[in-house]
Amino acid sequence: MRITFPNPLGPPISFDTANIPSGPPILSRLTSHPRRAQIRVLLLILISLLLLSWRPSPPFPPDYAREWSLERTLPKSYNRPLIEGKEGRYIKFESPKPTGFNHQMQRVLLQHHLAVLSNRSYAYEPLVQDDTRFPFVLTFPPWRSARVPLSALISTVTSGFERFFDNPRAVPYSHYRSICPSWKETVYQLKDADHPDGNLDVSLDAQMRVHQLQALFAGNDAKCLRIQGPVFGDDFFDSESLLQLQQSFIQSPVLQHFTMSPTVLSVVNREMHRLAPDSAPYDLTRVGTAFTAEGVRPGSNWKHILALHLRHGDSWSQTCHDKGMKSAPFVGWTKIPEFPGNENVPPPADMAEAARLGLYKAKCSPDTLDIIARARRMRKNHPFLHTVYILTDGVTPWGEEVKMWLLSEGWENVWLSPKDIWPDWQDGEIGVGVDMEVARRSGVFVGNGFSTTGSNIALLRLRDGIHPDLTQFW
Known part of the structure; x- marks a missing residue:
């Protein structure tokens, strides 16, 4: 039987019980008992229960x-x-x-x-x-x-x-x-x-x-x-x-009255010295409790941040292709007409298939050069921008390449959020909340119109009174 144990200090540890040396005769007689398989299973269950109660972190997730x-x-x-x-x-x-x-x-x-x-x-x-x-x-x-x-x-x-x-x-x-x-x-x-x-x-x-x-x-x-x-x-x-x-x-x-949680905002506070050095940290003792009927104060915009929401990978590319084949609309609140970028989705019914699929690829999964060009145009239109915050699902060579190209364009900072802002294992499951909060307060947000993340961020920015021209889509 091959057994694998989590190892908090490195890769999982595996061993095969068949390779364990034979013990003294009395032990051999015990292990050769007809019920030895049940005993091994019982030992495995006991070890698993021990690990579940101990919960070494990592590789176990936070217990919240x-x-x-x-x-x-x-x-x-x-x-x-x-x-x-x-x-x-x-x-x-x-x-x-x-x-x-x-x-x-x-x-x-x-x-x-x-x-x-x-x-x-x-x-x-x-x-x-x-x-x-x-x-x-x-x-x-x-x-x-x-x-x-x-x-x-x-x-x-x-x-x-x-x-x-x-x-x-x-x-x-x-x-x-x-x-x-x-x-x-x-x-x-x-x-x-x-x-x-x-x-x-x-x-x-x-x-x-x-x-x-x-x-x-x-x-x-x-x-x-x-x-x-x-x-x-x-x-x-x-x-x-x-x-x-x-x-x-x-x-x-x-x-x-919607706010992200104190757990999420504590991560933003931790990185505030890099994200927005001139901004006051969140008061975590008050953010989780409503004190008045007036609702939350959204806080000042971080006008220097351009937040880009990027999705990539084979499964997402297939999703984009499927949406193009169906002439799917933007999702949720990204359809609000005031937002730039959604005026030609879905396209006219008589658009040729090749042109339609090209349109959906550009809006759903833009190429690196299109991303660089869009960031360049945003900085030209909004000179106060000097930092790029990339919301993405994970750290990939493609994401690193986009970051490298943006830095070569002269941006002061380029944050790849899973690597640069919330890299710790305990933050991975709430990182999406950190991304949403930064994007909500960013000077300009360029989102993905086929993502519910972009939809919810766009809605919160409207609630905060941010001009629709500053919330755009690919």
Whole structure:
């Protein structure tokens, strides 16, 4: 049997039990027992349990003990028994699937918004990265968390802003389940192709859908509502109808009080001396709690930073090709007409296929020379820019090449975020939040119109009052 152990100081250690020298005769007799296979399996299980309880880091992911504890204990401090606790009214939407943070976040924000409109407590779940019952998938180290507490990335669900609007505060799913066992739930199943007999048939019009669901959820006397099916699915975010919600959503308490978490902002504080030396650090003791009904202060823009969102790799190139073949629209809020760069997507129906695929490649996965030319043009149009911050999925030779070319163009600093800003193992799972915060405050942001990351950043920049000309797309 070949056994592999994690090694905190280097590569995993492997050995084959067949190569272990034979011991004394008595030991040989023990190991030759017919149940020796079961004994070996038992030993392996015991060793695994020891490692799970010890959790050497790396290769084990962070345990997020502080964030899990906050989510678990915070509802116990709520002191409005008529609208919270056992007398409260709750709503739980469909459990998230293993997707990226921003793909889940765009739904969380709208679900929370709908819960506030319906005067119900929003039951939230962790960010799901892998579909497993284990803390992480036991493949190859270093491992990543299967579930990350939502409060490790955003503060909106734990800040308690709802109390300023006489609304019940959000609670974690574990608290919801303690009050709402399955037999107490009123379940609505979204009617769709997979569930033609569903009892929830939503309007295709975004504004009508929100009004319809608000009236249904607010008017229902049931304490515990559970929604099965994605009421805000991919088709919803791909549709032009989404833009009907732009103004009302931007002004909503959920978005006005949205901030990244203290965990994320502590990383930004750590790098503030390089990113924006003249800016004050975040007050981490206040950022996670709402103190007024007015919402958060976005902070001054970092006018010297050009934030570029770059996606690359074979799988992403295939995604871009598929979108070109379907003439797919930009996703989410990147379709807002005021943003430069989205005026020709989707292209006219009579555009030749080769030209259409070339257009989608340029906008979805730009070449190095196109990136350099765009950065050069941004600096010419905005002379205050002198630093480039590259948001990307990982450190690759291609990313290093782009950085080298930008430095040769005379930029004072070029930060490749996974390598230069959050390289530590414990920051890897929240690095996307760091990228979003820097891009939100950057002087100019050039995003990817086919990415939910670009969509959420664009929305937050609109909330902050940044001129749309400073939020662009490839």
